[in-house]
Amino acid sequence: MAALMLLVLPLIAGAQDSTAGPYARAVATWMSLIATPGRERAATERIMTASRVWDRDQNGNLIRRRGDGSPRRVIACGIDETGYAVSAITDDGYLRVHWNGNGKHPALWDQYHEGQRVIIMTQGASARPRNIPGVFAVRSNHLWRRRVADNEPTSIENLWIDIGARSRAEAERMGVDVLDPVVRDWPEWTFADYVAGPAAGNRAACAAVAAVASAPERPGTGETIFIISTQKSFNWTGLTAALARLGKVDALVIADAELGAGHATPTDIRAPWTTLRGLDIGKISAIGIPARYPGTLVETLREKDIDALHRELAEAAGIGRMAVVPVPVIHGWVAPATQLTRDSLSRYADVLGKLTDIYAPSGHEAPMRTAIRAAMPAWARDSAVVDTAGNLTVAVGPNRDTMVVIAHMDEIGFTITGIAHDGTVSLRQRGTFFPFLWEGQPALLHRDGDQIPSRDGVMGCGAARGGPLRGVFLTRDSATQREPAEVTAWFGMDSAQLVAAGAHVGSPLTSFKCSTRMGDVRLTARSTDDRAGVTSLLLTMEDIDPSKLDHRVIFAFSVREEIGLEGAKALTQELGPSVHRVHAVDTFVSSDSPLESRRFAYAPLGLGAAMRALDNSSVTPPEEVDRVVKIAKASGIPLQHGVTNGGNDGSELARFGAIDVALSWPLRYSHSPAEVIDLRDLRSLTRIVTAVVKAPTKPPTR
Secondary structure (H helix, E strand, O other): OOHHHHHOOOOOOOOOOOOOOHHHHHHHHHOOOOOOOOOOHHHHHHHHHHOOOOEEOOOOOEEEEEOOOOOEEEEEEEOOOOEEEEEEEOOOOOEEEEEEOOOOOOOOHHHHHOOOEEEEEEOOOOOOOEEEEEEEOOOOHHHHOOOOOOOOOOOHHHOOEEOOOOOHHHHHHOOOOOOOEEEEOOOOEEEOOEEEOOOHHHHHHHHHHHHHHHOOOOOOOOEEEEEEEOOOOOOOHHHHHHHHHHOOEEEEEEEOHHHHOOOOOOEEOOOOOHHHHOOOEEEEEEEOOOOEOOOOOOOEEEHHHHHHHHHHHHHHOOOOOOOOOOOOOOOOOOOOHHHHOOOOOHHHHHHHHHHHOOOOEOOOOHHHHHHHHHHOOHHHHHHOEEOOOOOEEEEEOOOOOEEEEEEEOOEOEEEEEEEOOOOOEEEEEEOOOOHHHOOOOEEEEOOOOOOOOOOOOOOOOOOOOOOOEEEEEOOOOOOOOOOOOOOEEEOOOOHHHHHHOOOOOOOEEEOOOOOEEEOOOEEEOOOHHHHHHHHHHHHHHHHOOHHHOOOOEEEEEEOOOOOOOHHHHHHHHHHHHHEEEEEEEOOEEOOOOOOOOOOOOOOOOOOOEEEEEEOOOOEOOHHHHHHHHHHHHHHOOOEEEEEOOOOOOHHHHHOOOOEEOOEEOEEEOOOOOOOEEEHHHHHHHHHHHHHHHHOOOOOOOO
16 A cells, blocks of 8 residues: 555645635635525634624624714625525435525526535534535436437436435434535635636625625724625525614615626615515615626636725725725535544545546546556556557566456546637537536646646545636526537636637646545545546555466556547557456446436445446356356455446457456446445455456466
C-alpha cells in the first residue's frame, strides 16, 4: 500500500476560482447553506457565526436593529428555498421525496436532480443535524441500448434516492426520517467573474442584507431593522410575523429575485401577499439582481451586479450608496462519521476514491496514466511501458501461457466542436450516455497542463484553484422531452477570450465530480467505470510475488475504451495470437435498481464480484466459467455470474484466439454522475483477480 499513497497530494486551500471577485466568492458560500422551509436553523446558525450582529426571534428569523427615530425602515430577504423532503422510506432502503414549499421552478427542475448527488439533512437522535450523502437514481445507459425508453421529462414520480442503505431499518439507523430536507450537493462554483448555483439571486440578496447589517452605522438617519426571514416559501410567513410585531414601518425593502423581477434598484410594488396589506407599512419596494438561467441549478450572477446590489441595499438602509465588505459563511456540508472512520474497506475506498477524482476523458488519459504509474509497486513501475496508442502495460513472469489482465483508463465526456462568438461551445459526446444528465450542471474545460490536486483522504467535495476552466452546461428554456437536441457550455468569456485562455476545437469537457462513501459499505462517484477495474489491478500488483508466477502476466491499462475499444485494438495488433487467456476487468452493469427491469443483468450489490459471462461483445465458454468458479470457491471468494450489456476490451484479443473471461463488479446507474458500487464487491473483485493471476495455468482447451 505504500506506493498507492503516492496518489495523495496536498489539497490546495480554497474551493473557488481565483479569478472571481470577492462578492461572487462570498455568495458562493451562501449557496452551500441548507435552508429548506421549516429547517432553516442550521443555516441561520452559520450566518450568526459569520456575522455576530444577529438575534433570533421565535419564528427563527434573524433580526438586527440599528439606530432609532424616524424614518423606520426594514431591509429583508428570505433565506429558505423550496426543495425536497423525504416522504417515504422503502423496504429496500430507498427514499422517496415530495416538494417542500410553494416556490416556482422550471419544468426541468426534477430532471436537473436525476442522476446527481444530494445531501439529506437529518436530525436523528442528535441535537445537531447530520448531513448524509446520497444520489438520485437514474437508469443505466447500458441497459437501455436497443430498448424503447420513456422520453418524457423526469417528474417527481421518477425520483428515488439511494443513500447506500440496504433496508428500511438500515436507513433509519443512519438517522434518516420522513420530513428530512433533501438538496442538491452543489460545489461552491465561481468562474470568470460569475457565480452559479441554485437560487443564486436570493442567496446573493441575503448575503447583501447580512453585509449591510454588519457595516458601520451612520448616526442620525433613523432606525433600520434588518431581517433574514424564514418560511419565505410559504407566503413569507416568517417575515410577516416579524413585521406584525414591529408595528408601524415607514418603508419596507424586500431583496428577492422573484419580487424584484430583475430590477437592479428598489422598485415600488403593491403588497405582494394578503396578510401584508393589513399591517401598518408605508412604501413597499423590491429589488432583485440580473441573472442568467434564472430558476435553474446554474442560475448565474455577475460580480459587478452583486456589488451593485450591496450598494443599493446600503443606500436603502440609510448609510449611503457605499461599498460594504462581503460576508462569507462557513461551508454547510459536514462529512458523516462513516466517511472519516477507518475500517476494513478503507483500503479500497481510498484508492478508488482518488482514482475516480481524476479527470481523463477518452483520448485524454495522460493524468490517469501518470497516477497509475505512481501507484504501482516499485517492481511494476520500473518495467511499465507506454505503447504508441497510449496504453500502459507491465509484463511479468516467464514467457509462456500468456495471460492479459486489462482495465481501461478513460471515462465519458465531451469534446468541443465549435466556439460561437459569445463563447458558447458546441459539444460532441465521447462515449455513450444520457446527455440530459449534464444539462444545467457545472462544466470543466480541460486544457493541456491543467492540474487538479488530489484530496487529502478526507471525504468531501471541493474544487481546487489553478485547474481547468470552469463554466456551466447550458439549459433549455422549456422542454417537452427528456433529451436536449444538443448540449452546450459557457465559461463567462467570449470566443476571443476563450481561445486566449487555451480552449480550442477538440478540447475535452467534463463536469465537476468528487467521490464519497455512502453508508457503511457503498461508494458513489462518476467514472467508477472503470476506475474500480484499475483499482483491482493495482491492488493485485501489491498482493502478488512476481517471482512465484509460472506464466506470463501482462497488466494492461487501456485508452479510448469508451469510444470503441481503440486501445485494446492497438494492443491486439501488438500481441497477436500470443495471448492464451484474457481477463477484461470492467463493469457488470446491474439491474439492481427500482428503475430497471430484472429480466437480465441482475447482480445484486454486496453479493460479490461478477463474471460477465455474456455481453454484447463476447461470451465465455462454460468450462472457463467453471474454472473461475472453482478458483473462487477454493479461496472463499464471493462470485456471481450473468448476462449484461456493453462491450469489453478482451473481445478484441479474442479475435486472435484468446479466451475472454471478463471479471466485473455490479454497478448501479452506469455512465452517470451517480454511479454506485459496494466496496465489498471491489474487495472480492481484487481477490478473484489476484487468485486467477496466481493460479497455475495452461492454455485453454480449444
